[in-house]
Amino acid sequence: xxxxxxxxxxxxxxxxxxxxxxxxxxxxxxxxxxxxxxxxxxxxxxxxxxxxxxxxxxxxxxxxxxxxxxxxxxxxxxxxxxxxxxxxxxxxxxxxxxxxxxxxxxxxxxxxxxxxxxxxxxxxxxxxxxxxxxxxxxxxxxxxxxxxxxxxxxxxxxxxxxxxxxxxxxxxxxxxxxxxxxxxxxxxxxxxxxxxxxxxxxxxxxxxxxxxxxxxxxxxxxxxxxxxxxxxxxxxxxxxxxxxxxxxxxxxxxxxxxxxxxxxxxxxxxxxxxxxxxxxxxxxxxxxxxxxxxxxxxxxxxxxxxxxxxxxxxxxxxxxxxxxxxxxxxxxxxxxxxxxxxxxxxxxxxxxxxxxxxxxxxxxxxxxxxxxxxxxxxxxxxxxxxxxxxxxxxxxxxxxxxxxxxxxxxxxxxxxxxxxxxxxxxxxxxxxxxxxxxxxxxxxxxxxxxxxxxxxxxxxxxxxxxxxxxxxxxxxxxxxxxxxxxxxxxxxxxxxxxxxxxxxxxxxxxxxxxxxxxxxxxxxxxxxxxxxxxxxxxxxxxxxxxxxxxxxxxxxxxxxxxx
Numbered sequence: 001x002x003x004x005x006x007x008x009x010x011x012x013x014x015x016x017x018x019x020x021x022x023x024x025x026x027x028x029x030x031x032x033x034x035x036x037x038x039x040x041x042x043x044x045x046x047x048x049x050x051x052x053x054x055x056x057x058x059x060x061x062x063x064x065x066x067x068x069x070x071x072x073x074x075x076x077x078x079x080x081x082x083x084x085x086x087x088x089x090x091x092x093x094x095x096x097x098x099x100x101x102x103x104x105x106x107x108x109x110x111x112x113x114x115x116x117x118x119x120x121x122x123x124x125x126x127x128x129x130x131x132x133x134x135x136x137x138x139x140x141x142x143x144x145x146x147x148x149x150x151x152x153x154x155x156x157x158x159x160x161x162x163x164x165x166x167x168x169x170x171x172x173x174x175x176x177x178x179x180x181x182x183x184x185x186x187x188x189x190x191x192x193x194x195x196x197x198x199x200x201x202x203x204x205x206x207x208x209x210x211x212x213x214x215x216x217x218x219x220x221x222x223x224x225x226x227x228x229x230x231x232x233x234x235x236x237x238x239x240x241x242x243x244x245x246x247x248x249x250x251x252x253x254x255x256x257x258x259x260x261x262x263x264x265x266x267x268x269x270x271x272x273x274x275x276x277x278x279x280x281x282x283x284x285x286x287x288x289x290x291x292x293x294x295x296x297x298x299x300x301x302x303x304x305x306x307x308x309x310x311x312x313x314x315x316x317x318x319x320x321x322x323x324x325x326x327x328x329x330x331x332x333x334x335x336x337x338x339x340x341x342x343x344x345x346x347x348x349x350x351x352x353x354x355x356x357x358x359x360x361x362x363x364x365x366x367x368x369x370x371x372x373x374x375x376x377x378x379x380x381x382x383x384x385x386x387x388x389x390x391x392x393x394x395x396x397x398x399x400x401x402x403x404x405x406x407x408x409x410x411x412x413x414x415x416x417x418x419x420x421x422x423x424x425x426x427x428x429x430x431x432x433x434x435x436x437x438x439x440x441x442x443x444x445x446x447x448x449x450x451x452x453x454x455x456x457x458x459x460x461x462x463x464x465x466x467x468x469x470x471x472x473x474x475x476x477x478x479x480x481x482x483x484x485x486x487x488x489x490x491x492x493x494x495x496x497x498x499x500x501x502x503x504x505x506x507x508x509x510x511x512x513x514x515x516x517x518x519x520x521x522x523x524x525x526x527x528x529x530x531x532x533x534x535x536x537x538x539x540x541x542x543x544x545x546x547x548x549x550x551x552x553x554x555x556x557x558x559x560x561x562x563x
Contacts, residue, residue, distance in 0.1 A: 021067035028074040098145035102180040103135035139181040146187040153194035161202035176224045189240035225264040231303040238310040242317035258329040319362040341377040346386040353392035365405035390436035398443030401451040413454035441468040442477035445484040463495045469506040472513035486527035
C-alpha cells in the first residue's frame with residue numbers, strides 16, 4: 001500500500017494516467033480483500049486520495065474516470081455507512097453516465113456502413129432495409145454505472161435516499177425499457193428493488209412517500225413485463241417484480257395490479273407454449289440437427305425453464321402478500337395449470353405443482369374450492385420419477401394438511417400410504433431425491449400434527465413415521481418434522497419412549513446438519529433431555545451407551561447443545 005500511495009500522489013503526468021488507474025484498482029482491491037479493520041487509517045487516506053484524483057480529471061478520454069467508478073464501489077463496500085460523505089462527489093458523474101441516451105446513427109450508404117464497420121465500439125443493426133449504428137461503448141458504460149448504483153443502494157440503504165427518486169425517474173425506470181442494450185434492462189431490474197428498499201428504510205413501510213414511488217414503479221414494471229422481447233431478460237424482469245413486491249410487502253397490489261399481472265402472465269405463458277410447441281414440431285420433422293442447432297435449442301430450453309421458475313417465484317410472492325384476495329384473478333390461469341400438470345415435459349408439471357402449493361399454503365380453507373383441480377395431480381406427483389416434482393407434490397400434501405382445514409382431511413389421510421412409498425424408494429436418499437424424501441417425511445408429520453382425524457391406525461402410523469427421520473438437508477421442512485417429534489416426547493408417547501436411542505440420534509443428526517436451528521433447536525434439545533430423564537427410559541437405558549454410539553463429530557455437537 002505505501003508503494004501504491006506514493007505513486008498515486010507523485011506521478012500525475014499524462015503518460016502515467018493508465019498506470020495510475022491500474023494502481024487505484026490494485027489499492028482498492030487490496031482494501032476490499034483485507035477489510036476496514038485491517039486497513040485502518042489507510043481506508044480514509046485512500047478515499048481522500050481518490051477524491052483528489054477525481055477532481056483533477058479534466059479530459060474526457062482520461063482512463064482514470066472509468067476505473068474510479070469501480071474503485072468507489074469497492075470503497076463503499078469497505079467503509080459501509082462511513083462512505084456517505086463521499087457521495088456528493090461520486091454520484092453526479094456516475095448518474096450522468098447511467099442516464100446516458102443511446103448514441104444512434106442512421107447510415108445512408110454503403111460507404112458509411114463500411115467506415116462504421118471499421119470503427120471500434122459500434123454495432124450495426126439492419127432495420128427495415130436500412131442500417132443503424134449504435135455506439136456500444138456508451139451503453140456498456142451505462143450498464144456498468146447502473147450496476148454500481150445497485151452496490152450503493154444495497155450497502156447504504158436509508159442513507160442513499162437523497163438519490164433514489166432522481167435515479168428511479170431518470171435512470172432505472174426508463175432503463176427497464178431500454179431496448180438498445182439487454183444488460184441495461186437487466187441491471188435496471190436488479191436496481192429497482194434495492195432502491196425501493198433504501199427508500200422504505202428512510203421513510204417507513206407505510207409512508208406516503210414510499211406509496212407514491214411504488215405506484216409509479218409497479219405501473220412501469222407491469223408495462224415492461226408485457227413488452228420485453230427477450231426470454232432471458234423477461235425472466236430477470238419477473239425477478240424485479242417479485243423482489244419489489246416483497247419489499248413493499250403490506251398490501252402491495254391493487255385489484256387493477258393483480259388483474260394486469262395475471263394478464264401479462266397469461267400472455268407470457270401463451271408465448272411459452274408457442275415456443276415449446278414449435279420446438280416439438282421441429283424435433284419431429286428433423287431427423288438430424290447440427291451441433292450448433294442442438295446448442296441453440298438447449299439454450300432456448302434453459303431460458304424458458306428459468307422463465308417458468310421466476311414466474312413461480314412471482315406467484316409465490318403475490319400469494320404470500322395478498323392471500324386469497326388474489327384467487328379471483330389467478331383462477332383465470334387455471335387452464336394452464338390443468339394443462340401443464342399432465343404434460344410430458346417435467347418443467348411444466350413442476351410449474352403447476354408449485355403454483356398449487358402456493359394456493360394451498362397461503363389461501364387456507366379457500367383452497368378447497370380448487371380441490372378437483374389439485375387432488376389427482378398431487379397424487380400423481382408423488383409417483384413422479386423427477387425428484388423436484390415429487391418434492392413439490394409431497395410439500396403440497398403437507399400444506400394441505402396444515403393450512404387447508406378439515407375439508408382436506410380425507411385426501412391427506414389417503415395420501416399417507418403414498419408418502420411412505422416415496423420414502424421407501426430405492427433412490428430415496430440419493431442426490432436430489434433426498435429432498436423429495438425429506439419432504440415426504442415432513443408432510444406425514446404435518447398430517448399427524450394438524451389433520452389426523454381420518455388417519456386410520458394412528459398409533460401405528462406414528463411409530464412407522466419415526467423411522468422416516470432424520471431430516472439433514474431441507475431446513476425449510478425440518479422444523480415441522482422435529483416440532484412434531486418434540487410434541488410426541490412432551491406427551492410421553494410410547495412410540496418415542498420405546499426407542500429413546502434412535503430418537504435421540506435423529507435429533508443429534510439434525511443438530512449436526514444444522515437443519516434444526518433457533519427455537520426449533522431449543523425445543524428439540526429440551527425434549528431430548530426430557531426423553532433421557534423419563535423414568536421408563538432411565539430404568540431400561542444407559543444414557544452413556546446412547547452417547548457412545550454417536551460418531552465423534554455428532555458427539556461434539558451434542559456436547560455443545562447439552563453440556
